[in-house]
Amino acid sequence: MNVRKLVWLEFKYHKSQLISGLLAITLGVAVIVGIRSISVVSEKAVAINLDNLGANILVLPQGSNVDNYYTADIDAPTFPEEYVELIATSSLAGVDNMSPKLTRRISINGQKIVLTGILPKSELASKPIWQNSGLFGKTLKASCGPNPSNESLGYKDEKLQRKSIDSLAPDECLVGYSAARRLNLKENAAIVIEGKTFRIAKVITETGTIDDDRIFAHLHIVQNLLGIKEQISAIEIMGCCNAITEGLLGKLRNILPDTKITTIGQIVSTQVQTNKMMNKVSFVFLLIILFVGGISIGNFMWxxxxxxxxxxxxxxxxxxxxxxxxxxxLAKAFILGVIGGIIGYIIGTGAAMWLGPEFANLSVRPLPGLILVSLLISVAVSLIGAVIPAWVAGxxxxxxNMQEG
Amino acid sequence: MNLTITNLCKQYHHADGPVDALKNVNFSVNKGDFVTITGSSGSGKTTLLLCLAGLIKSTSGTILFNDFRIDSASDKQLSGFRMNNVGFVMQSFALIPYLTAIENVMLPLAVSNIDKAQKYNRALELLKLVGLENRKNHLPKELSAGQQQRVAIARALINKPTLILADEPTGNLDPALSIEILDLLKSINQSQAITILMVTHSPLASQYGNHKIHLTDGCLS
Incomplete structure (x- = not known):
């Protein structure tokens, strides 16, 4: 028998009361971990997207936004595929490549997957990881030469090295890394999508982007399957940086007045703003948990x-x-804090892993570093909450126990 | 062991005015004494016991335990004094509900540096002494009132005290069990020469003391 054992035995004896004591702090930590897990992945995705997307101009339907495009909502607006032809025939200088896409969220074996229709010959495959998967095609020729400032930094303009996917048969599809894992798919296996059987031509190596959760098939096949013929969700355009500076966006808007034309810089800026907001939200939650969690623990200890x-x-x-x-x-409060921190981390991470793909189209993985943060927050809040009850106990x-007589 | 009380006074402050619980109490107790403290309700019996244990501060006077001044010691010094010298037996038993009998007996040693096995063996020895060896793993709620009081007595002995302060130890027990507990206290007093100061209402219990103190309105009589 020692003090540690005494604390532990008392803790076990009152374990049924712990649930109420732990509830606020556990949920608070879970929310912080959940938001942080998603925002960290989101921040990484922005960075990787910027590196790997290749395209730097995005044409979206009027009234649409970047979120519609990335989340592939079922009722997201579309516009005619012939807009690609309109741009192509206008002979605009600085448009190096166009990649029309149709994206829709579908269900395969009960799993939510984003089906993306692409035109193989024009699909940008500038993403190095896609190339690592063996998806090489013809070399694109840029309309303008390497950026001298880039060369002076010791590397070549990446656009000169971008390749396109050569071919994708009507019954073939490419499957993103996470989608393949979730659906347990292997290369050359068959998969039924919206009633049509496809052969998996390639499982794309993990990219850390939204591509990981997607299945890619030929645009026209996807249009037929989804019953949205000759319509697309977006055109990704690889535009020459100098041409963008010289007003390429304005020229595109003149050709396609009923579309929304934005640059990747703007998209990234939007996403960065979202991430900043999420960080602010998690900070607000941190303050709330300090207040509510502290009071809750204090009340329980009291x-x-x-x-x-x-x-x-x-x-x-x-x-x-x-x-x-x-x-x-205080030892009891410490134990409460440790338990609250661990359970909060597990719930928060689990929620982020479940809700991330569902709502933000992001594959979230556990962030081990957050467990330390969870423990620190939870233990600190518990100890602060227990200070007054401990003082009262003293x-x-x-x-x-003795009666006055 | 020698306990000397000189001119001990204790005054409580009440909304209706000060109340003198103890007035110039003087007596001394020697090693191996069994002292019973009797008196009517409100006569100051328990207040006297609390002062002797250093659980409340006296208003004036001195309480000397060997060379240790209980009346003027700090809270920390008094904690150490009680831990090393005093065993308590109370009417309500005051056993910890989530500890087994043997764990309750070991409780006063929880903050000591004594080896775990030594604590256990000593507690087991004491449970044997009070006849509850076979109930060592029982929780208080699984024991009868008499058994609980015997566990409390074993707990009072675990730190090898020289003084046991007992507050109505038979107050919650029927006459047969009371005799059993009083016999046990008497045998501990005689076999181990442990001084016992016992507050009691019971005329039967008061017969067990070799010294008797009677309090009337805070004064010895």
Whole structure:
């Protein structure tokens, strides 16, 4: 028998009361971990998208937004595929490549997957990871030469090295890394999408982008399958940077007045703003958890101390000093904090892994570093909440068990 | 062991005015004494016991335990004094509900540096002494009132005290069990020469003391 064992035995004895004591702090930590897990992945996705997308101009239907495009909502607006032809025939300088896409969220074996229709010969495959998957095609020729500023930094303009996917048969599809894992798919296996059987031509190596959760098939096949003929969700355009500076966006808007034309810089800026907002939200939650969690733990500890007045009085009577009583109460709060932090981390991470693909189209993985943050927050809040009840416990009269006579 | 009380006074402050619980109490107790403290309700019996244990501060006077001044010691010093010298037996038993009998007995040693096995063996020895060896793993709620009080007595002995302060130890027990507990206290007093100061209402219990103190309105009589 020692003080540690005594604390632990008391903790186990009142374990049914712990649920209420732990609820606020656990949920608070879970929300912080959930938001942080998604925003960290989102921040990475922005960076990787910027590196790998290749295209730097995005043409979207009027009234649409970037979120519609990325989340592939079922009712996201579309526009005619012939707009690609309109741009192509206008002979605009600086348009190096166009990649029309139709994206829709579908269900395969109960799993939500984004089906993306692409035109293989014009699909940008500038993403190095896609190339690592063996998806090489013809070399694109850029309309303008390497950026001298880039060369001076010691690397070539990446656009000169971009390749396109050569071919994708009508019954073939490419499957993103996460989608393949979730659906347990292998290369050359068959998969039924919207009633049509496809052969998996390639499982794309993990990219860390939204592509990981997608299945790619020929645009015209996807249009037929989804019953949205000759319509597309977006055109990704690889435009020459100098041409963009010289007003390429304005020229495109003149050709396609009923579309929304934006640059990747704007998209990234939007996403960065979203991420900043999420960080602010998690900071607000941090303040709320400090307040509510602290009060909740304090309330629980207060009730615990009141319930145990005679017991604590007994400890004092037989020689436990006030310091030992404080330590016992704070040790209990520490255990509560550790349990709250761990459960909060598990719930938050689980929620982020479940809701990330569902709502933000992001594959979220556990962030081990967050467990330390969860523990620190949870333990700190618990200890702060327990300070006053511990002080009160130290003040309990040692003679509470003796009756006045 | 020698306990000397000189001119001990204790005054409580009440909304209706000060109340003198103890007035110039003087007596001394020697090693191996069994002292019973009797008196009517409100006569100051328990207040006296609380002062002797250093659980409340006296208003004036001195309480000397060997060379240790209980009346003027700090809270930390008093904690150490109680831990090393005093065993408590109370009417309500005051056992910890989530500890087994043997864990309750070991409780006062929880903050000591004594080896775990030594604590256990000593607690087991004491449970044997009070006849509850076979109930060592029982929780208080699984024991009868008499058994709970015997566990409390074993707990009072675990730190090898020189003084046991007992507050109405038979107050919650029927006459047969009371005799059993009083016999046990008497045998501990005689076999181990442990001084016992016992507050009691019971005329039967008061017969067990070799010294008797009677309090009337805070004064010895």
């Amino acid at each position: 009730a615990n101390v009141n319930e145990r007045r005679k017991e604590i009085g007994m400890f004092r009577m037989i020689g436990f000093s006030k310091g030992i009583i404080y330590r016992m109460l 003040k309990i009269d040692p003679f509470i």
